[in-house]
Amino acid sequence: MKKKTVTSVAALAAIASGLVLAPTAFAGGASHGDAELHAMLSPVPTSKVTGSGTAMVHLKGNQATVTIKAQGLLAGAPHAQHFHIAGKGQCPPASAAKMHNGHLSLNTTDGLPFYGKIGASLTTSGDTGADHSALAVERFPMGASYTYQRTITVDDETAKELRAENAVVVVHGIDFNGNGKYDNVLGASDLDPKLPAEATDPALCGPLKMAPAGAVAGGMGGTQNGDTIALSAAGGLLAAAGGALYLRRRSSRQS
């Protein structure tokens, strides 16, 4: 019902702005609810992470095909990764950092007002729920650099938040003191006291934004009168020759 209304409103808007010429792209966008979202993943402030990454999500109904490329993370360690939703759709600024075990840093809880709660756990296999798999360390990507790709089913709220551009990709696991492993330099994790904070603190973060779809209409043809111009040029040449011939005959008869 709601979807129908959205579709017809969008259709009206499309007609009004003369965009009915692109029915394929339009039908794909509205009636099947497909959405393509992209994110640049950047280091979370105060995390001492120097890595980076990208994320792409193709959403079809509640099916999300997720591609994440990450690099420059702590090697040989698991990196939990999630869709965070229903916050501000932002990554936390440095000002959100607090003192943890005597060090100014940003744990997962500190970032919640910005990126929101977990909407889905981007595990490599099995469950992807927010509750049961949030810290399933044995089912998250491992290593300094990785490419993750998986099609998962997200719940209705997460699908809605993705479409509303209010979802954020967060990759966790930092090496604050640079000793090559997760330890208790920042104390215990705010999510699970059995884990060190370094293992669950946010490392990379990027808000997912709607990507453009389809080709651009970047030309109106004002330099493409070649066909007609060539024709008229040929016609003009003939006519000019004919006229000149008449004038010449005329002047020779007069003299």
Next chain:
Amino acid sequence: MTGFRPRGRRSVYTAAATAFTTGALALLATAMTAPQPPPTPPASARTAPTAHSTVPQLPSAGLPRSEPAVISIPKIGLHTPVEKVARAGDGSIALPKDPDHAGWYTGSVTPGERGNAITVGHVDSEKGPAAFYGLGALRKGFPLTVTRHDGSTARFTVTGIEVWAKNAFPSQRVYGPTNTATLTLITCTGWDSTRRTYRSNLVITAQLTPS
């Protein structure tokens, strides 16, 4: 006997022939000065939807965020102000209102930042050449610069030239985020004289030049 009438008629013919000849010559002149079609991209730029890039993505810190002001490509005489553009109703990137301006898609990073900064422009307007008229003359290795609102200049080198049919446009490949500071420039190409429309998009990619 006086030959008045034939003579008068003849002068009418003469006047008509003179006017006709002048008109025909004017037409010729128009044909010679009318805007020429834009330069064509190299044959190697023609692509099929299956083609895939093998360019390795190396990490690059890039420049801090700053919105673009002017794109310059001296080799093809391009120097165009940049305005902001968003998505159109159909989800595609809207074109700049002024055909002599390039458009920077505000949903992408700013040129020089790590990521894929996307710019679009008209190849021609209804009247003649527009901002991205000369893009077809670009070749790999050509330098281009973007001056930014913070006063800095981002220098790029052309690394990719591709032509994609509009009805088989690989959106994810062209618009997808990159881990390097990439600049993408898109315009129209492939004039279809029967349908009187452009059938393809010319996609130029450039990488930030290490300074």
